Amino acid sequence: MATKIRLQRGGRKGYAFYSIVIADVRAPRDGKFTEKIGTYNPNTNPATVDLNFDRALYWVETGAQPTDTVRNILSREGVYLMKHLRGGVKKGAFDEATAQKKFDAWKADKVKGLDSIREKDEKAKKEAYAKGIEAEKKVNETIAKKVADKKAAALAAKAEAEAQKAAEESAAEANAGEAPAEA
Numbered sequence: 001m002a003t004k005i006r007l008q009r010g011g012r013k014g015y016a017f018y019s020i021v022i023a024d025v026r027a028p029r030d031g032k033f034t035e036k037i038g039t040y041n042p043n044t045n046p047a048t049v050d051l052n053f054d055r056a057l058y059w060v061e062t063g064a065q066p067t068d069t070v071r072n073i074l075s076r077e078g079v080y081l082m083k084h085l086r087g088g089v090k091k092g093a094f095d096e097a098t099a100q101k102k103f104d105a106w107k108a109d110k111v112k113g114l115d116s117i118r119e120k121d122e123k124a125k126k127e128a129y130a131k132g133i134e135a136e137k138k139v140n141e142t143i144a145k146k147v148a149d150k151k152a153a154a155l156a157a158k159a160e161a162e163a164q165k166a167a168e169e170s171a172a173e174a175n176a177g178e179a180p181a182e183a
Helices: 054-060 068-077 079-091 097-180
Strands: 003-012 013-026 035-041 048-049
Touching: 003 035, 003 048, 003 054, 013 068, 013 097, 048 068, 054 068, 054 079, 068 079
Parallel strands: none
Antiparallel strands: 003 013, 013 035, 035 048
16 A cells, blocks of 8 residues: 555635645545644744654655655654654664754754744834834824814914904994094
8 A cells, every 4th residue: 555645635715724644645635544643734924833753754764655745844844854863873873862962953953943933023023013103103193283283273363363353342442432522
């Protein structure tokens, strides 16, 4: 029986979510499978992979052929590196402890890189948020300035109208006070 390691699609339309499965070559994509060894979610940044490392390594060593996408996933998770290191142990190039140290060092470096990507994304989001807030504050300030100018102009017009009315009244009183004196 020829086996493949491939993705089995799940999720909803426009939001794919995949299971990483071991299946017969002749089985349909979403059909019968031998074993489920993990999940792959490409919708997150970076893509989330939950993999049973030991079972994936077992199937790769027994000769299961992965699809191109799954090969990339397994390579990023370190399955092929571990297979390579185990081959070196079998040939006597180094012992099991050295192989494990090399793998752990690679894994730590990989985690460090992913953490820096996440931090960079969070920092960019915070900066974009801060710029948006700053732009909104500037817009609010200009609006407040326009409103204050409008209110000041209205108050000035009202005060001028009152002053003019008071001047007219005082002029009318002065005219009224002078007119009886002449008569």
